[in-house]
Amino acid sequence: MKDVINICMAQTVDFKRTLSNLTVAIWFIVMDFRIRANNMFVVLFILCCCDLDFGTATDTINTSQFIKDNETITSTGGNFTLGFFTPQNSTNRYVGIWWKTKFPVTWVANRNQPLSDSSGVVTISEDGNLVVLNGQKQVIWSTNVSTTSSNTSAQLLDSGKLVLTETTRGTILWDSFEHPSNTLLPGMKTSTNVRTGMKIEITSWKSPSNPSVGSFSSSVFRRINIIEMFIWNETRPYWRSGPWNGGIFTGIPMSSFLYSFKAGDDEEGNTYFYYTVPSPQQIFMYMLNSRGQYNQISWNDKKKEMEITWTSQESDCDVYGICGSFAICNAESSPICSCLKGFEPRKKEEWNRQNWASGCVRSTPLQCERVRDQNVSAKEDGFSKLQMVKVPDFPEGIIVDTECRSQCLENCSCVAYSFDVGIGCMSWTGNLLDIQQLPEGGLDLYVRVADSDLEHDKGTITAMIIGITVSVVTVIIVTSAYVMWRTSNHPAKIWHSIKSSRKRNITAFQPLNKKGETPEHPSHKVIEELSQVKLQELLLFDFERLATATNNFHLSNKLGQGGFGPVYKGKLPDGQEIAVKRLSRASGQGQEEFMNEVVVISKLQHRNLVRLFGCCIEGDEKMLIYEYLPNKSLDVLIFDPFKSKLLDWRKRCSIIEGIARGLLYLHRDSRLRIIHRDLKTSNILLDEELNPKISDFGMARIFGGSEDQANTNRVVGTYGYMSPEYAMQGLFSEKSDVFSFGVLALEIVSGRRNSSFHDDEHVLSLLGFAWMQWREGNISSLIDPEVYDPSHHNKDILRFIHIALLCVQELAIDRPTMAAVISMLNSEVAFLPPPNQPAFILRHNLLNSVSSKGSHRFSSTNTVSITSISGR
Structure with missing residues (x-):
């Protein structure tokens, strides 16, 4: 009897097979043991146990289990399902993976070889490959892995990835993320190998009713040391993202970047791009449609449906090179195309008919050309500045970070330059193609023009x-x-x-x-x-x-x-x-x-x-x-022993990264260059989904275009968050906010206020405690017990602490910029330098200095707020 129960409990095959085995088991019990009425309880117990197998969802296909046309498998968390589907306005059947609501379909197996009926089967073949068979048992699609092992299984993960695994060793032989269809999911990489030319690219459907490979494809592309994303129409560029600066693609509005985007190179010659989300429930994806447009689709939990939140083609200006060379496209203008300053239409009649393909040509020769023509009295060329633009295609990166202008002037072939803190100098020597005016973000582009054109201005x-x-x-x-x-x-x-x-x-x-x-x-x-x-x-x-x-x-x-x-x-x-x-x-x-x-x-x-x-x-x-933000400020949650349980590590990581992105926008990407000067937990507000928003700009300072540092006789801010050069000398810069960010990051990781060490005779603040633990190799004691788990995320948490310590170093010159911080947070920087000693290690250092100045103070929500101190 015990053996029979074990046999029944172990059944994991499909419904028909299980029912058949169950019938045999019952017959065996009845015939062999001649069960009487008083033993029927045992039979019912067996039926119940086996019945549990009928309703258990499975996420795996193996040699003993396959799925037919009307069957599916579902990932463990229920996010994704694999099965057969028919597109709208079609009668063909395909094997695909889709999100919860059966829309969108994110991956298709037999996209070029549809089934004409419902006789299809997905199973593991004798050679260990995952295959799709038609009614005649012919293979119409296969993972096509060269393997002699028949001990394999296919599993659908909650990320939407389908993997084929050698079950004995657990080796992944094939996965769908390396063979994508038209959808880019979190964690999925697009890549191009510069050595072999091999690509992992997204390819569009031919039409909404036909999943076969269409005309458009998308992949990451590297030219010299500049990384960009492209959409290609066959072999011609159709759209591009603008250069990657270590945190974002500079040709896409900032508001389009929701979570962590990462791009770079590995040691095997691959240039890659991918993105991540804090949790599988906060899913959003990029679908390349049959018209060559990327649609950012995210889950609206209130409406319980997917909705488009961004598209790569919001206007005709997003079409690659629509205005031709030496022209700029502005969707808010009419007409949308105009020649750059110092240029005129190459073919005026065509231009007036809004046929801009021929572009523009220079109206006044440059100094190099005039000197070459013996006009030695020619004045030096100048530069016309374009603000908030997607810079042209074909940029040439320069390693140095300064003197972009002089380098461009010294090269007669240089027609424009731009600078970004995450990239350095970029220059252009050919036609300036695909320049677009952006509503936000973008970069400043300096176009070389003759001095006479500037004189006119x-x-x-x-x-x-x-x-x-x-x-x-x-x-x-x-x-x-x-x-x-x-x-x-x-x-x-x-x-x-x-x-x-x-x-x-x-x-x-x-x-x-x-x-x-x-x-x-x-x-x-x-x-x-x-x-x-x-x-x-x-x-x-x-x-x-x-x-x-x-x-x-x-x-x-x-x-x-x-x-x-x-x-x-x-x-x-x-x-x-x-x-x-x-x-x-x-x-x-x-x-x-x-x-x-x-x-x-x-x-x-x-x-x-x-x-x-x-x-x-x-x-x-x-x-x-x-x-109004319902979750109030960060300090209300992070320092409360009960409410802090709402903030697991993924959420804290997301908050730190969000604050960093907001600061980078203030320092580099907004229309103004702003130093916040009062960054602290009470000035970080949280929305419904606990996304951070920097608030309280009453202390902020606007910098001019060339200023990097300023001095004030009126020091404002909150004790514990101010950098030493600001608190002591009234000097403030971007690095002042970087210091405050480092303090914030340590507070978020540890769950402790920077000023919570008032009973300690030796340590002034959290910074001192963190530094001592770092030097003693006991940094795990700094981590909030609510998030500390040696088996999960520990490496990431230690990396964040390392970055925070780099931000709170005593000398401003040693601290990274916010662009560098974001690159480090996203693990784009493989090696982190060792931090130097933070500021304010001993209690008397700051207290004595502050008290000797006869400062005027006001109380604040974060212990002591220094509103005014006389600077040295």
């Missing part, structure tokens, strides 16, 4: 200044009148407020001089910047509306207390939830920080920065209206 500057001045003054008057009208109950106070704001020396917006200092006399920069904020984008809210939304700023709606006033939750009549930051009237610096935040945030747009809806200025009231 100089001649129009006076007229432009007059026109801009008139426009600015007009907008100021109209805006002031509008505000006064909206606040008729306090006209005298409003007028006084506006006049006061113009008279005040608002240092946060003064342009820096060559010494990095602010000029003595204000230039009313704030008013000019505020006047340029588009009112249709940045709404003016009246006080009464906000009071109603927050129930008269009731205490129950209070979300928290910032350094410059409370924050309340509100709800507008249309149901929109908002967060209202109400500036404290007692704050002496309130007006300045308010103006600063309005101007800075109104010009920024990134998924890792908080969104500003509008502002309110009525009498003494000054308020900022933000998007």
Whole structure:
């Protein structure tokens, strides 16, 4: 009896085979043991045990188990299913893998050899390959692996990958990620081997009803040391991504990058690209459709369906080279194509008919050409600057990171150059092809032009200044009148407020001089910047509306207390939830920080920065209206012993990477170059999915195009997050934010505040503790027990700690840039240098220095906030 039960419990074959074995087992029991009525319980028990096998989903095909046309296998987590399907408007049958909802189909086996009926079978053949058979038992598709082993099985993983494994040794003989169809999934690599020419590429369907290989393909491509993604129409380029800078493709808007994207080279000659997601449930994928467009498709958990969130062809400007050479495409212009400055249409009649294929030619010879023609008096060429563009194809990378301009001028063949911190200098010596104006991100491109073309620009500057001045003054008057009208109950106070704001020396917006200092006399920069904020984008809210939304700023709606006033939750009549930051009237610096935040945030747009809806200025009231983020700030979760359980390592990793991407955008990729100066856990807000958003730009400083460092007599920020050169000398730069980021990263990994070591006689902060553990080789003691698991993620966590220690090094010059940090976080940098000693190791170092300066302090949500210190 025991043997019979064991036999029945071990059955894993399909329903018919199991039913047959079950019948034999019951017959054997009845006939051999002559079961009587009082023994029927045993039979029923066996039936129940075997019945459990009927409903158990399997993710594997082996030599004893196959699937027929009406059967499927499903991955363990239920994300992906393999089976037979018929495309829309078709009668053919194919074997494919699809996402939960049967859309989209992400991989097709027999895409070029369809079945005409439902007689197909997927099984393991005698030679160990996974095959698709038709009704005549003919192989119409095979993994085609050269193997003599018959002991193999095929398994569908929760990543959507199908693998063929030699079961004895566990060796993977074949996987579908190396033979993709039209979909790029998380973890799937596209690659090109420069030595062998072998590619792993995505290929489109011929049509929505025909999965056979279409005209379009996509692969990663490397030219010299520049990496780009291309979509090809047969052998012709159809779309390209722009150069990879170590974190993003610079020709794609920043908002399109959701998670970790990685590209580079391995030691075997392969140039690769892939991306990852924090968890399989946050799936998004890239599908190359039959029209040659990449569609980014993500799962909408509320609608329970897949939706397109980005496409590679949002306008005709995304088509490769649509404007021809030496021209730029701008989807917001009409017509969309225009010649670069110093160039004119090659064929004007065709150009006027909007046939731009012939492109543009130079209208004035360059200096090199004029000197060659004996015109020795020719003036040196100059450069026309294009901002926020996808730079041209065929870039040539230069190893050095500086002096791009002089190198280009010294080479008569150089027609343009660009610079990116993650790439270095890039130059172009041929036709400039496929330049596109982007709405955000992109790079600055400097196109070489004759001096006379620049002189023409100089001649129009006076007229432009007059026109801009008139426009600015007009907008100021109209805006002031509008505000006064909206606040008729306090006209005298409003007028006084506006006049006061113009008279005040608002240092946060003064342009820096060559010494990095602010000029003595204000230039009313704030008013000019505020006047340029588009009112249709940045709404003016009246006080009464906000009071109603927050129930008269009731205490129950209070979300928290910032350094410059409370924050309340509100709800507008249309149901929109908002967060209202109400500036404290007692704050002496309130007006300045308010103006600063309005101007800075109104010009920024990134998924890792908080969104500003509008502002309110009525009498003494000054308020900022933000998007409401339900999970509040990072410190509320990370430092709470119960709430911190919500943040596993994958989520903490995602938060660290998101903060890094937001900082990189501020430092390098936004229209302004911004130093935040008050980065801390309470200024990192979390949305519904716990994605981080950097907030509170009241302390931020805008840098000019050539400034790398500045000095201030007014040090602002929070104790424990400020870099030593800033706290002690008032010097701040991008590296100041890098230091704060390093402190943040250590807090997120450890779950401990930087200032939580107040009872320790020797260690000032988390930095000191981390450094001691690092030197003693006991770094695992730093990791939050909630995420520490030696068998999972430990290597990644240690790498993040290493990167954080590089960020908090005492000397600013030793700290990496945020572009380098992102590359290190994404494991693109194989070797990490050993960190030097962090700043503020011993308690008395900072405390004595700060106390000797007679600093003026204000309390903050993160222990002590230093609002003003006299710099050396």
